[in-house]
Amino acid sequence: MRRHHRWNWNALAVVGLLAPILTLSAGGARGAIQDATPAASPVAVECPPDAAGAPEDGVVRVGVILPLSGTAATVGNDERAALELAVEFVNEDRAEVPLPLAAGAGLPTLDGAQVELVFADSQGQAEVGQSEATRLIEDENVVALFGAYNSAVTRTASTAAERAGIPFLNAESSSPDLTEQGYYWFFRTSPHDGTFSEGIYDFIESLNANQSAGLETVSLLYEDTDFGVNSAAALTEQAGTRGLTIAGEVRHATGASSLTAEVQALQQQAADVLIPSSYTTDAILTVQTARQLGYLPQMIVAQDAGYADPAFVEAVGADAEGIATRSAFSPDIFEVKPVAGQVNELYRAATGKDLYDVPARGLTGMLVLLDAINRACSTDPEAIHQALVDTNLGEADTIMPWTGVTFDDNQQNELGRGIIVQVQGGQYRTVFPPEFAVVEPVVPLAPWDQRP
Amino acid sequence: MDGDVLLQAIASGLLIGMVYALISVGLTLIFGLMEIVNFAHGEFLMLAMYAAFFGRSLVGLDPMLSLPATVGLLFLLGVLTYRGIISRILHAPMLAQIFATFGLGLFLRGLAQFFWSPDFRSVEAPFLAGLSGGGVEVGSVSLGVPQSAAALLAGLAFLALYLFIDRSRTGLALQAVAEDRATATLMGINSDRMFALGWGLGAACVGLAGAVLATFYYIYPSVGVVFALIAYITVALGGFGSVPGALVAGLLVGLVEVVSPTLFGFSPAYKYAVVFGFYLAVVLVRPQGLFGRF
Structure with a gap:
């Protein structure tokens, strides 16, 4: 049994060594928008005579x-x-x-x-x-x-x-x-998320003003790397000036195997609006867990990332209906x-x-x-x-x-700048700002068991 | 502290804990038998989830109906892994054994991404979703039907595994090989076949876990990584090679993960730190894990 003993400890050590490699940490962030392109007739560029010119291999x-x-x-x-x-x-x-x-x-x-x-x-x-x-x-x-x-x-x-x-x-x-x-x-x-957060709050204000949504309290759910942490900081900083109260915030590990404790904490906060900042896998799991535990705020307005990934809508199906997210792009822009x-x-x-x-x-x-x-x-x-x-x-x-x-x-x-899109009929439709909106936002979210 | 919230947390923790236990038991079975850690275990789980997905999307089978096929396929995969890879490196240096399974895992993950794309999939499970609308209310506690079914199937699997290992002749032969390979061989037990059976059983358990997990968790090529880490900690906590250990440790990990933030009021962001801290506390007292033998 001596041999067994040694082997087991070696195995433990190896597990310990490999664990960090195995751990997925999908930190990240998501950005915004950018675009650049020019006119059909390109402007001729004048190069200085001393410009280094083309690389040798072209x-x-x-x-x-x-x-x-x-x-x-x-x-x-x-x-x-x-x-x-x-x-x-x-x-x-x-x-x-x-x-x-x-x-x-x-x-x-x-x-x-x-x-x-x-x-x-x-x-x-x-x-x-x-x-x-x-x-x-x-x-x-x-x-x-x-x-x-x-x-x-x-x-x-x-x-x-x-x-x-x-x-x-x-x-x-x-x-x-x-x-x-x-x-x-x-x-x-x-x-960046400072600009985007303003857009999210502008949207919530417009829901209150135009649709008497009565949204006053906010829960923040965010992943624990650069993206989530800084998004939450920007949202918290701006909430006060908008007359919104942060009911609470919940930080979660990225790529979690379960989000039950997190969703329960949100449920306790019972805020009118949930603003999540999470990547795709966690976005899917959040919505599935919310449905299972019966957690439903009046509105979910996400900070992009997972919630703006079409894979999210595909994975959760009807449960995505009505969820809004800031984004930088939507097919409606084609019009x-x-x-x-x-x-x-x-x-x-x-x-x-x-x-x-x-x-x-x-x-x-x-x-x-x-x-x-x-x-x-x-x-x-x-x-x-x-x-x-x-x-x-x-x-x-x-x-x-x-x-x-x-x-x-x-x-x-x-x-x-950002736009706000909302999942309607399984598609991301632009609902804000008015100059890009193609449909009216729908508020509040439909109960989980009353979805198509 | 609201009693209802705590009850809900305990129920949710136990349900997910059963799934953790089922994922881990395959790992501990193989280790107990031949002292090889299967680092491709998470990828076996991933393949089982894809099997449920393709059963639904290609053949239209409800994941509950394709479940026996998924378990069978994974059993086969386990046996093939043993015959094709493990049996050839049985006497190789430990590092070779580790990197063989680690490499297999990376290879399978790459293969899945290459053939099936990194996209997230989820499986429609009409049978489970249809049972009382997909959720049951027990007093103030709401339980998802898929999660409850997963826990129930995991419980049955543990029972079957216990009966097989402890009561059947083949199971006793497995134990004999695990105890002392040379003596078992002298007694006329074909240890090679026992090893193959062990790999088949281990993979079949994770196959069952994958099939039920697919009904409520998204599927993508790296999904195994999420659960593999939890499986390793569960196996280490329960004791390497111990089947009851995997069950108890899985439930403990699930409970600690879900209940501790609610109970002690700290941010759920630290729940994995608590799980690992708990593990450390246990190994300080019992280095061999809760049910470990050495």
């Missing part, structure tokens, strides 16, 4: 970090397809698409250089994102980094870019903190912006899915980055940085419901 390599496996893999792979589409616009002559760089093949100022995306899988984990960022910079010779969806991963990956001195463009992480840490190389095209519909057709041909929030923001962000590299006339980091700073895209240049893209002093896009 290929511009951009490193992209996304959660391609793990709990956020759906979103990560959907965004990957959108980024590949953006690069296709640039590399091939797609004059029929009225977006920047679509006409003509390659990057014009770099002798028609082709763009190549080098993808890396973060698994949604901050430490993996950081090591992949370093690998992309040191071994793959990328001229810029892009990504990384989960706010927690974006934070560590952008630190690697900051250290190496190359530009990092983020299009889909929403933690406000990211652009407030004073990084020189970090740019974000999507609005307002025909170019968005056109891009969607191409996206659907490639993936079989419709474009939604994160892929749309990703595509937009990638076009902003490539537009900047083109205007830089060079792959020199400093030149790209300056071109990003000088970015000035208008309303017609993007597929997003934004007025354009220009960066403020924190290198945060100032012209982005």
Whole structure:
């Protein structure tokens, strides 16, 4: 039995060692919106005579970090397809698409250089994102980094870019903190959760004003990484000025095996509105658990992420009906912006899915980055940085419901904004703000047992 | 503290605890038999959940009807894993054994993502959803029918497992091999077949768990990871190789996870920390786990 003894302890030690590897931590965040694209007739760029010009092999390599496996893999792979589409616009002559760089093949100022995306899988984990960022910079010779969806991963990956001195463009992480840490190389095209939180409260106010919803108290449910924690902080900070009372907040582990205790805590708080900030897996589990325990607030208005993922609606079916979420994109935009519909057709041909929030923001962000590299006339980091700073895209240049893209002093896009969509008839329909709304919001939520 | 809330938490904790126990028992069975930790255990669970999903989406079978097939398939998978991989590394260094199953797990996860996409799936379970509208009210406590059915099936599985291992000749032979392989062989027991049976049984248990879990949990390629960690802690808490240990430890983990935030009023964000703290407290007193033998 001596042998048994030793073996067992070895096994325990190994379990202990492997546990962190096995643990999924899909931290992350979700961003907002961005768009950039230009007019059918591209503005000619004047290059300075001393510009470094095209890379020797005629290929511009951009490193992209996304959660391609793990709990956020759906979103990560959907965004990957959108980024590949953006690069296709640039590399091939797609004059029929009225977006920047679509006409003509390659990057014009770099002798028609082709763009190549080098993808890396973060698994949604901050430490993996950081090591992949370093690998992309040191071994793959990328001229810029892009990504990384989960706010927690974006934070560590952008630190690697900051250290190496190359530009990092983020299009889909929403933690406000990211652009407030004073990084020189970090740019974000999507609005952050500070902006988004205002949108959520504007929506709740309009429900009270127009539909006498009587929503006064709020429960916050949020996941425990960068995204959730900072989203909750932004929501808490703004609640007071809106005359809303925070009844309580519940933090949950990301990728939980059960959320019973969490939903019970929410049930105790009995608030009028629930504002959750969670990724897809936890969003699904929250709604399923709420139904099982009979927890139903008058309204759920989510902070994007899992709740804006079509996979969420597919997984919970009728239980998603009536849930609203801030988002950056919805198919309704096709009616307002025909170019968005056109891009969607191409996206659907490639993936079989419709474009939604994160892929749309990703595509937009990638076009902003490539537009900047083109205007830089060079792959020199400093030149790209300056071109990003000088970015000035208008309303017609993007597929997003934004007025354009220009960066403020924190290198945060100032012209982005969010919309509120609500699941109606199994589809995300835009309900707010009024200029983009296509249907009236429905309030309150229908009882769980009275759904189609 | 509101008594109704506590009762609800206890009921929910016990229900999910039964599922944890059922997931863990396969792991502990294999370990008890041959001292190999199956690091692909979570992926076995994932495959069982997909089996329930495809049974519904391709053939239109209710997960409760496809359940025997799912359990059978997983039994087969367990036997094949033993024959194809484990039997070849029985005498290999421990690290080789660990990474064989760990690698198998990663491989299966990658395969699932490649063929079935990383999308989230959920299974319609019309039979369970139809029973009293999918929920039962017992006094002030609401219980989901799928969760209750899962707990009930897990209980039956434990009973069957106990009867098989403790009362049948084959079960006794299994125990003999676990106790002392060489002597059992001298007694005419074919240890190779017993190992294969052990892997089959272990995988079948997690297959049953996956089939019932699929009726109320979403399915995606990495879903096994969520439960694998809990299974390892459950097995370690209950005692490596102990079937009753897995049952008791599963229930304890479920209870601690759901009840402790309600009972002590701290944020549920710390519930896993409490579970692991509880485990640490137990191993300090009983390093072999609650029911461990050494």
